Amino acid sequence: MQQPLDILKKYWQHDSFREPQDKIIQTVLEGKDAFALMPTGGGKSVCFQVPTMMKSGLCLVISPLIALMKDQVVNLSTRGIKAIALTGGLSSDAISDQLDNCKFGDYK
Numbered sequence: 892m893q894q895p896l897d898i899l900k901k902y903w904q905h906d907s908f909r910e911p912q913d914k915i916i917q918t919v920l921e922g923k924d925a926f927a928l929m930p931t932g933g934g935k936s937v938c939f940q941v942p943t944m945m946k947s948g949l950c951l952v953i954s955p956l957i958a959l960m961k962d963q964v965v966n967l968s969t970r971g972i973k974a975i976a977l978t979g980g981l982s983s984d985a986i987s988d989q990l991d992n993c994k995f996g997d998y999k
Contacts, residue, residue, distance in 0.1 A: 895920070898944045899937070902970045909934045916941050936963060943999050944972065950999060973998040 895916050899905050908916070911927075915938040918925040929935045943950035954960050960976040967974040975989050975998060992998055 893945060895941050895945065898941045902940075902944065902972060903937065908937070912938055920945065940967070940972075949993055967999075 893901075895913065896908070899908060912934050915925050915927045919938070919942040925938070927935055927938050939950055939952065952960075952963075957976070957978050957980075960978065964974045964976045973996065975992060977986055977989055981989070
């Protein structure tokens with residue numbers, strides 16, 4: 892099994908985690924609840940994205956910030972990670988298609 896640092900290097904090209912990312916990721920990987928309060932730009936996304944790449948299934952992130960959701964999808968896509976954003980502006984057909992992609996399309 893790959894280690895968190897291997898995932899970080901492969902997809903984000905960083906050699907180390909910021910404090911306290913490694914502790915948060917380890918807590919998540921142990922199946923424990925985690926509450927991470929970090930400043931904007933502090934690297935919160937990596938704390939759920941790295942464990943998601945290490946485990947089967949997908950990660951569901953709920954956010955009221957549509958621009959942030961779209962930005963993260965673009966960022967993950969450029970790293971070769973399949974991601975989508977379900978937003979209120981989508982038609983019901985588009986939402987249905989994207990949910991099918993989640994189920995059958997190997998999205999993370």
